[in-house]
Amino acid sequence: MEEELDAEIDVLQKEYDWLLKEEVHSTLEELQVILAEACRRFPVQINTEDDSVAKAEKFLLVCPNGVSQIKCVVTLLADHICEADLTLRISKQQTTIINSKISPEMPWRVHQIQDAGNHLLHSLAKVEAHEPDYKFETGRQVIKLLDSVTESLHRGRSALALPRKRTLEELVKNPVLKAFKPQLPNDIIVSFYVQAQKLILAVYQLYVNSAQKIDIQARHQVECSVPWLNDVLVLFTLALQHIQQLRDKLVVFQQYAAESKFLNTAHLDLDQTAQSEQRSSSVPNLELITGHQKHSKDLSDSGDNLLTTNKQHHQETSQITKSDVEIMLDMPPKNFERQPHLTHVTHLIDL
Amino acid sequence: MLSSSLVVPMVMWGRNAPTHCICSILLTPDEKHIVTGSNDGQICVWDMAADWKVNPHQMLIGHNAAVTSLVLGSISQDKPYIVSSSDNGEMCLWDLRDGCCIESTKSTVVHTSIQPNQAIYEDESKQIRCLNAQTLKCCAYNQRTVLIVCSKYWQIYDTTWVMGKPSSGQSQAQLKMSSSPKGVYDAGDFSLLCSESSRRGERWCGGEFISIDRIVVWSTEGKGYLFKLPTNISDNEDYHKPGNPSSPRQVGPQAYTVLDVYMEKSLECSPSMIYFFGRRDREKKLILRGDSDGRVVVWSIPDVHDSKMKLVRQESFEKLPVVLPKCCTSLQEAWDRCTPATEGVIDQLNHTEERQLQITSSIYIPTQGRLVCGRDDGSIVITPATVSIVLQLLENGQMKGS
Numbered sequence: 001m002e003e004e005l006d007a008e009i010d011v012l013q014k015e016y017d018w019l020l021k022e023e024v025h026s027t028l029e030e031l032q033v034i035l036a037e038a039c040r041r042f043p044v045q046i047n048t049e050d051d052s053v054a055k056a057e058k059f060l061l062v063c064p065n066g067v068s069q070i071k072c073v074v075t076l077l078a079d080h081i082c083e084a085d086l087t088l089r090i091s092k093q094q095t096t097i098i099n100s101k102i103s104p105e106m107p108w109r110v111h112q113i114q115d116a117g118n119h120l121l122h123s124l125a126k127v128e129a130h131e132p133d134y135k136f137e138t139g140r141q142v143i144k145l146l147d148s149v150t151e152s153l154h155r156g157r158s159a160l161a162l163p164r165k166r167t168l169e170e171l172v173k174n175p176v177l178k179a180f181k182p183q184l185p186n187d188i189i190v191s192f193y194v195q196a197q198k199l200i201l202a203v204y205q206l207y208v209n210s211a212q213k214i215d216i217q218a219r220h221q222v223e224c225s226v227p228w229l230n231d232v233l234v235l236f237t238l239a240l241q242h243i244q245q246l247r248d249k250l251v252v253f254q255q256y257a258a259e260s261k262f263l264n265t266a267h268l269d270l271d272q273t274a275q276s277e278q279r280s281s282s283v284p285n286l287e288l289i290t291g292h293q294k295h296s297k298d299l300s301d302s303g304d305n306l307l308t309t310n311k312q313h314h315q316e317t318s319q320i321t322k323s324d325v326e327i328m329l330d331m332p333p334k335n336f337e338r339q340p341h342l343t344h345v346t347h348l349i350d351l
Numbered sequence: 352m353l354s355s356s357l358v359v360p361m362v363m364w365g366r367n368a369p370t371h372c373i374c375s376i377l378l379t380p381d382e383k384h385i386v387t388g389s390n391d392g393q394i395c396v397w398d399m400a401a402d403w404k405v406n407p408h409q410m411l412i413g414h415n416a417a418v419t420s421l422v423l424g425s426i427s428q429d430k431p432y433i434v435s436s437s438d439n440g441e442m443c444l445w446d447l448r449d450g451c452c453i454e455s456t457k458s459t460v461v462h463t464s465i466q467p468n469q470a471i472y473e474d475e476s477k478q479i480r481c482l483n484a485q486t487l488k489c490c491a492y493n494q495r496t497v498l499i500v501c502s503k504y505w506q507i508y509d510t511t512w513v514m515g516k517p518s519s520g521q522s523q524a525q526l527k528m529s530s531s532p533k534g535v536y537d538a539g540d541f542s543l544l545c546s547e548s549s550r551r552g553e554r555w556c557g558g559e560f561i562s563i564d565r566i567v568v569w570s571t572e573g574k575g576y577l578f579k580l581p582t583n584i585s586d587n588e589d590y591h592k593p594g595n596p597s598s599p600r601q602v603g604p605q606a607y608t609v610l611d612v613y614m615e616k617s618l619e620c621s622p623s624m625i626y627f628f629g630r631r632d633r634e635k636k637l638i639l640r641g642d643s644d645g646r647v648v649v650w651s652i653p654d655v656h657d658s659k660m661k662l663v664r665q666e667s668f669e670k671l672p673v674v675l676p677k678c679c680t681s682l683q684e685a686w687d688r689c690t691p692a693t694e695g696v697i698d699q700l701n702h703t704e705e706r707q708l709q710i711t712s713s714i715y716i717p718t719q720g721r722l723v724c725g726r727d728d729g730s731i732v733i734t735p736a737t738v739s740i741v742l743q744l745l746e747n748g749q750m751k752g753s
Binding site: 125129133137141144145148 | 372459483502551552554571617618619620643
């Protein structure tokens with residue numbers, strides 16, 4: 001029993017070393033590819049290496065349920081709306097038609113796009129911060145790195161997916177409204193924003209309520225789907241998924257390291273031994289790991305439980321199918337199959 | 352308690368110091384207090400004595416997210432105020448004398464850096480390549496060279512006005528960072544004087560001029576490197592040729608000293624470092640570092656004479672003379688120095704006669720005022736929380752759980 005356990009711990013140690021030495025770097029490389037791809041799709045010029053000029057795209061905003069009093073054609077150039085042609089049919093006492101335009105001299109900036117681009121660049125910089133031959137010495141170090149990348153990615157994604165709620169006052173006093181020529185009537189305000197893959201134009205009809213305050217009488221919206229926004233969001237999510245998978249693996253070992261302290265079966269401090277092992281053996285323990293897959297398959301049920309209960313991203317990210325991603329990135333599917341060797345860790349803990 | 356609305360929070364620290372992964376650091380101008388902000392949102396104030404002994408003094412708890420920047424809140428010496436901002440948009444004004452939070456506010460924007468009293472405006476601009484710029488510093492000694500630290504390299508730019516070019520009346524460089532990765536600079540002539548790449552496995556994260564021709568640059572590994580810039584670079588006419596910003600450099604900058612601290616454990620994330628220039632009784636140039644273990648390291652930058660420096664300038668980085676810190680202390684070390692050891696409530700519950708037990712879970716039930724702890728041998732301890740605290744404070748007695 002004792003010997004068996006020792007052997008198990010030995011293998012575990014080797015797997016942990018392998019994880020830090022090989023798997024972490026390969027995941028970081030994959031992340032780099034994903035994020036670089038996201039940057040490429042971003043029409044904002046956020047990469048100095050690439051001096052390509054952003055292309056303007058024309059969109060027709062329509063009401064999702066058919067009939068609409070609003071007609072709007074916008075030209076989106078990178079993070080700003082450089083041209084827009086807005087026609088409103090407002091029915092008060094009598095129906096009036098309002099026509100207004102945005103011209104390239106005074107564009108409407110969509111700050112959400114700029115923000116998301118900045119966060120994306122930030123996370124790419126963090127992922128690239130370590131050379132492929134950098135030796136990560138502890139799991140905690142990697143987890144800290146992954147957490148900070150996750151933070152940036154989350155911010156980038158929510159910049160697009162969750163537009164900030166604005167107060168009526170902010171909307172009314174929005175200086176960008178002046179971009180519309182001829183000026184919109186006083187009781188009409190508009191706002192462009194991004195929500196997930198959609199560019200939305202909201203039109204508010206205002207009135208003065210009984211308390212002599214400005215209030216909203218009606219809100220109309222038209223929208224269109226921007227294809228590259230969708231791609232970028234998918235890549236954001238994919239990157240988060242990759243990080244989560246690696247993090248889960250590391251956490252398993254961290255948990256074990258914490259438990260082994262009082263199990264009294266082994267006096268090993270995983271992190272310390274990891275360092276000495278790394279120096280002595282430069283050959284990856286690939287053989288051992290493939291040998292172990294058989295063993296771990298029997299226990300894969302319990303292992304799955306452990307991995308899936310861990311974090312919330314699993315649910316959020318589930319809508320992306322594997323094939324989607326492969327098409328976008330031309331990635332071999334192997335990345336998604338590679339993790340069964342971890343599962344027997346739970347077995348040991350259960351002992 | 353007299354007033355029911357008054358809540359006096361109290362912390363029983365226990366034997367282990369709280370985690371304090373430092374992400375921002377500040378030294379007050381009187382050189383008496385080091386202030387560190389952690390990833391968890393706590394701010395720790397350390398006292399620094401004249402003999403470089405550093406001791407944690409108080410913990411300011413108020414932020415709910417990582418402290419992104421710390422800055423002086425008042426220039427006057429008799430008001431030791433600091434302003435802190437956190438990753439979720441909170442900003443607090445603290446009084447260092449008693450640790451009171453004087454004012455706090457929350458905004459939707461997150462401040463990543465705050466500077467006191469600095470008017471910034473743009474006059475002219477020129478784009479230069481500086482991806483991932485971390486720091487931009489203007490040389491205080493000649494006011495015309497600019498140091499830009501990017502993660503993979505640092506560069507020195509010259510902002511001297513070219514002879515004959517119409518000047519707009521500004522003799523001093525004014526700088527402006529734009530929101531894009533590229534910086535926009537006011538400069539008549541923005542020529543690259545010299546540049547140095549980061550070492551393998553390291554990234555630059557900040558730097559500052561320490562004299563007219565010397566700079567200190569620090570890296571993600573928590574080391575500082577002192578560089579001597581090539582002499583007379585700014586007087587060389589060749590550098591001012593327009594349209595030739597990257598003319599080849601004959602002599603590059605040379606490192607002459609490394610600021611290092613030898614530690615067994617490697618850092619978990621890159622530390623926060625600042626340069627401090629004090630003029631209280633005599634000029635003092637310090638580098639402060641706060642790292643992931645809640646450790647504060649202070650180096651004093653040595654004044655290396657030119658004649659001595661020449662001996663080492665040609666050598667590789669590994670052979671550079673190393674300057675060890677004046678002080679290096681962590682929260683845990685301060686905790687360990689405490690006699691008698693600080694005992695927390697949980698510390699009483701986790702040992703039996705035979706061995707140390709691990710507390711694996713805990714919950715406080717406010718309606719009953721009880722603290723419940725689960726231990727790794729399967730036992731659960733329920734203890735009246737206030738009683739155990741009172742016991743701890745008044746009698747230093749041991750609670751025996753069952």
